[in-house]
Amino acid sequence: MSAAPEGLTVTEQGTVLRDGAFGNARALCCRECGHEVALGPHYACPECFGPLEVSYDFPTVTREEIAAGPRNIWRYKALLPVPTDIEQSPNTEPGFTRLLEARNLAAELGIDKLWVKDDSTNPTNSFKDRVVACALSAARELHAKVFACPSTGNLANAVAAAGARAGIKTVVFIPSNLEKPKQVNSAVYTDSLVAVEGNYDDVNKLASEIAGEEEGWAFVNVNVRPFYAEGSKTLGYEIAEQLGWRLPDQVVIPVASGSQLTKVHKAFQELVKLGLVDDKPVRIFGAQATGCSPVSTAYKADTDAIRPVKPDTIAKSLAIGNPADGIYVLDICRETGGAVEDVTDDEVREGILLLARTEGVFTETAGGTTVGVLKKLVETGQLDTTLETVVINTGMGLKTLDAVADEVGPAATIKPSYGAFVSTGLV
């Protein structure tokens, strides 16, 4: 850091930061070796390439202060790397989505108490609005010119929408074989949607190369990833607050890069440390699709070595063959007594229909994967059906209609007469 006018700091890289740009965040800390780096557009440890995580000096935070906040993720702003005036900056104001008590699904599966955290109701219909809102704040404070991402679809939607609302140029990169609705849901917000001939891991590599070469580009899940990822903590905060400031016994979370699962775990730990909830064991389970299951495969093989795979699944939003946080997912699931499980594409489709027909929630393939895994965990005895369980639905079924389009449709096509209807047997 060097001398600067009052209220401003100039980093070693020459970035001018205002005081409190990142709220109560103190530094970026390597999860592998503990090396600390000043807050800025950094994501890999200069010593060991390990992932950098935001660390904080938290003040006292009370339930009352949080409850008095807005009904979006900024009610938790004291626990996020954002400035205290974050609500004044245009963003999509995601979060505080519903926590549904899933009585019918619980009865179907034989679980005593089950909740669905339904993030399909976020502004662009996935949990990605949470992480993008935090990344947008970082991009603003770092004076980025371009807001960008490599994406399996939902993230592209969220980045494009948030960028439009904030008035910042966006460029989003997707695999060219992505579902059409996810392409349209980005392209309506930006004229800079780039379809890359390759899978998500190819897109991710390209984004990392661009981030290393272009000044002023904030790739939400590359060079501002430490800030971005913190947004997923709000899922954990909300679950606890909506349960009446207590932790659930078990949580089932989809795994793509694995970041969300690690952040929900971090959120629970922070709430305990801050005295906002009582400490208790929480078993955390990860869900993957069999066609892209490097973490589940490593879990079942009882190894820490995650072998990258070439994804082949309809659950494209989970199709990350080389998951950055996979190793930490393994650690957390093993330490907490959870597991990582995977289901086939047919089971993903069944999961989508199961949630829709028991709870009236139309999830996308990632949610189908999570519900499918929930079912499998029950059937294989890995999940304790007597314990209170939360399953996270991360996205909206309208974005992946093709997945179930051939599975559902009219029960009958009839002439407009009462007799014709009676003949269908639906009376």
Add this chain to the structure above:
Amino acid sequence: MSVEVRVPTILRTYTQGASEVSASGDTLSAVLDDLEAHYAGIRARVLDDNGRLRRFVNVYVGDEDVRFLDDLATPTPDGTKVSIIPAVAGG
């Protein structure tokens, strides 16, 4: 054999800021040895104490992750492009 190596930002302190450098070697392992000879210390940033690729480093020969090829034994024919990229991205 001469190859071009793309250097990530956090390793450019070893290459005097260069984002791309030339190196020689028939395999990725030999290329890393040659890099070390010219930019002392860089190999230990890419390989761990056991001489394996660090967990959070992705290395590509051409456009393919060497973990899908032969890891450090992956051949690097003349003119190949080698890219070293931090793995902690995406999702």
